[in-house]
Amino acid sequence: MIDAHKQAFKEEAAELLSELELTLLSLEHDPEDSELIAKVFRALHTIKGSAAMFGFDDITMFTHDIESAYDHIRNGEIKITKEIIDLTLGARDLISIMLAQSEGERDIDEEKSKEILMSFKSMTNAVSKPPKKQEAAASSQNLSNVQQGTAKEEIFHVIFRPAEEIFMTGNNPILLLNELRELGRAIIIANTKKIPSLEEIDPEKCYFSWDLILKTDKGIDAIKDVFIFVEDQCEIIIENIDDVIKLNGDEDFRNLEKAIYENALSDKYSVEDFLKTYKPAAVHEAASALVKHENKKTKHAEGHGENDAASSIRVSADKLDELVNLVGELVIVQARLSQIALKANDPNMVSLSEEVERLTWSLRDSALNIRMLPIGSTFSKFKRLVRDLSKDLNKEVELTTDGAETELDKTVIEKLSDPLVHIIRNSIDHGIETPDEREKIGKPRTGEVRLSATQSGGSVLIKISDDGAGMDKEKIRAKAISMGLISENVELSDSEIYELIFAPGFSTATEVTNVSGRGVGMDVVGKAIDSLRGAVEVESKKGKGSTIILKLPLTLAIIDGLLIQIDEDFYVIPLSSVEECIELTDADINNAHGRHIVSIREEIVPYINLRERFSISSAPPSVQQVVIVGIKGNRFGFVVDKVIGQHQTVLKTLGKMYKNIEGISGATILGDGTVALILDAAKIVEKEELEERNRN
Amino acid sequence: MGKTIMTVDDSASVRQMVAFTLKEAGYDVIEACDGKDALTKMQGRVLDLIITDLNMPNMDGIELIKNVRQDAARKFLPIIMLTTESQGEKKMEGKTAGATGWIVKPFKQEQLLAVTKKVIG
Structure with a gap:
């Protein structure tokens, strides 16, 4: 069961991480956007919080400092810079590795993780007042004290005077008293002196206060812990009266109890005074004081962001595949049924078969629909790719996307990812010129790679266009001839020439970079699109850029x-x-x-x-x-x-x-x-x- | 009759964990993914406790608490907020809004049950 939770956490964390990545990239464009910063913070926060609960302590530790840094950013004490974005992206990648690591897949780069943490720490230390986490650490400690406790039995006098408004926070004094009772033996005396006359009573207020004599071996912290939620609303005095009244064994305690209850009936009764007289000794003034209930107006913190956590359930992809297979079989059986029904010429049978047909079709549509995913999830991956690539190649490239909501079958989307990577790499490496070159020929320094998806009929068109140098027809042709792909005297249309780039081993790059040019990219694209029953078209204008159009079927089944x-x-x-x-x-x-x-x-x-x-x-x-x-x-x-x-x-x-x-x-x-x-x-x-x- | 607890959190894994723990302990659990969702789902229902995260999209925990407290029928309903150590101020804000208590994240299942028992008996 716990494993299932872990799995859920992992899936969720992966989603959060990709959302984090996206947000960071948008933040890079718009570093002042407080909504985005809040989103980053929230993502980090959730990752950190849940990681600890599911045993990923390394992730929690790691995320903690980053989160604190973002807390400062959120408060406007640190400004977002490119370095911070870089660091956070690096951290994101590490977290994602840590997630996978528990499955023993990857090793984490200790050096890098230290480096990232140091940078964040130095950033926070620069602005930070002493961190305010002690308080919370203390309170969680308190909670754990409940279980421990010291073995020695002590007697405490507890005065509990709740604020009149205690009910307003949903606290119930009776429950607190019961909880105290569970700590050991308790004598509880209710103090009713403050109760006003009937006509003045506000039934929503608490007029009671209580005195308790508690004999417990759990220690004073356990008692304090009972009041942890109400301590700032109530007057709570806890005294160790072990030295004041010496009690030996249960007998004495029972006597005390009896004595107190007898006295409690009298009006002038005060437990404090009683204790003094019961065994004359000085009662210490307790340090606890009534904390004024501050009624400051709280800030209006409207939650923003789209409703991304819609009501949905997770189903493994295998189950979906099986469903679609079954529906496929059903469609075939249904076709047989209609044929037999028509032959039998029995009107009842025919109407039945028509009904089955109608149901089968709706079932087919919904089953296929379940597998549809918006292509945007793939697109977002490329923002990062473009960013990293352009950095590596010293180019300035911006990726714009369009039609992210276009839906495609899950398997198509999965298989599409690799080809798109290759195409985009090629566009950036071969297509887009360096900023200086671009400036010389009067183009803006920043190149553009555009990724768009549209649905047309039963297929989806994905266009990848860049405003780079375009393809050199002659070069491609010459290369193809030298490779023996085409003979010298063949006349080819422009688009046919461009399509040669999808041939295996084809590359016109004279220099092999680590990005592209080994000629293993584009033929992968050709093959992958073929296997998806899709088609590739290339358009290109020298000096203006190229466009690669992938036409893909909506579904494969x-x-x-x-x-x-x-x-x-x-x-x-x-x-x-x-x-x-x-x-x-x-x-x-x-x-x-x-x-x-x-x-x-x-x-x-x-x-x-x-x-x-x-x-x-x-x-x-x-x-x-x-x-x-x-x-x-x-x-x-x-x-x-x-x-x-x-x-x-x-x-x-x-x-x-x-x-x-x-x-x-x-x-x-x-x-x-x-x-x-x-x-x-x-x-x-x-x-x-x-x-x-x-x-x- | 079993007691009904609503858990509100935008993180499905935390929600699942809370729900699982509470169900094991015999409580009925309703899950909601944010403040708005919570308000919708609690309509016409009697709840014994709400356990809510503070940082959530659409409507955060503080807003949720304020909204719940405005409902005469839920004026005294215990509400537990989930906070983290870095949210000292948030905790105050939540208390002022009417939260009953809090649990500091990360928490163990026993802590969750201890606090639940503490506020609803």
Whole structure:
């Protein structure tokens, strides 16, 4: 159970740390923003507080001094500087290492941690009055004293006069008395003299006071501890009267008790006087005094910040994956059910199957929705990357982001992180010029890398653009030729040239830096995006900068597809890229004089005959269908026999043998158990273009 | 009938820990993530104790205490605040606002139970 708490703490701390990082980065821009400072403080504070409770004492110790420094910053005694931000970021990283360390994964850099702490300490010492933590340390000590206590029994006289307003703070004197009673043997005498006449009584006030004779072995601290919450509201006098009345054993105590109760009935009664007479001796004046209840107006400290802790629960990603898998199976079963229901021609069965269909679809949507995460979480990581990189490379670069709220499937987001790192590194290393160079050519000294995400249909577009030098077409071309990627006489469009940078081992950087230039970056990008069923486009203008556009599917598990038929076989084209379907008659084919083009509303669209492409020998029907698909801004048609309709496509990967077939990205199972191949339209077009070029 | 305690903290792990400890001890626990959340969740409910953090977004502990005390039905409701050693002034502020007592963070489970017992018996 405790482990589960620890896990929860770790997850929470990780979140806090990334929030801390973000806040620090914004703070760097706006060092005066008190709201941000408060946020940093709160994050540190929470980390520190919870760390101790879950046994991460090293984190607590480490965070403590940093937190104190931020307390001074919050009070305006220290100004935020770049150094402080650097230090805090360093500290953040260390804390995150410490978190992981308990799992034995990483070692912590003792030197660095000392250095950071020293810097913070010297900072706080410079402004600090003596720290005010003694008081609290004392009180927590008091609490622990409860358990200890000294073995020797002593007798105390306790006078407890609560303030009249004691109820207003939710304190209950009876409970305190009960607590005292638990410390040992107690004689409790209520003092009712202050109670006013009935008409003057305010029922919300406390008019009582109490005298206690307490015999306990717990010591005076334990008694003080009982009153810890009320000591500034009440008059509390605790005296050790062991020397005043000598009592031997229980017998004497009982006698005393009896004597006191008998006397208590008389009006003029005072325990103090009684004790004096009971065993004549001087009663010491206790040092405790009534602390005036200050009624100062408290500051209005409105809590700010978005409601980031919405009501939510944590579920492990595996469970979600399993859920989506199950939903996928359900979708297939449901398709079978509808088919059987239609065949059986039983109206009851049909309506039932329709209902199941509707439910399955909503279930599918919600299941997929659960996996959706805003891409912003990935974006925020890059702020740090850009900052550190530009520092390493002596460049001034600012990262701006847009569309952080765009949602993508969790797995897509996870796999996207690496490619984005590579692209951004490249932009900063190769794209953005040094500040001096930039100034010379009339650009602002600070370069900009822009990260934006937008949703369009079933896919998400992620654009990474910089305002740097742009790519050198000739250089890329020359390099590609020298590497044997393309032959010298091939004509390539601009975008095709740019896409060469995703080839394995490709790098035009003459110098290998530790950031990029080893040629292992961009082909990783190409591969990763491919595995996500995405596409990469590159736009670049020399001297103006480049833009890399990643087009990614919203989800990887279930897509909307268009089911088509050629001969006896079924295929699926992802619906997100389908624009329209038109008929293709023999007359149309004749009009085109054998060329594979159709005219749609005055626009010429080339098409690929899939029957030919797949070498299916049977004769086509007299009226065929053309599915028009948009690929990278161009329109292409695919000629098929029949368009069957929209189909919930549960993606299944093909086996090892078929994995590398170009143009087929997977398969799905239809309601009747037949397998339909999923077409990768972009790949088919690409291949066709290549073959066409080679033919010419 | 078991006593109902509300724990208010923006840190889910602390909240969980408090809730777990109290539930083990036989109390009913309601969790809230900040002052606003707490005020919403306590509507129409009888509470025996509130344990609240002070530093929270939206509505901090001090504001929460003030708001609770304004409710005639909760005028005398015990409220425990969670503070840290660096918050001496906060503690005063909380007391002035009407807090019953405090627990200094970090605390052990026994301390939490001791204080709970202290204020609600």
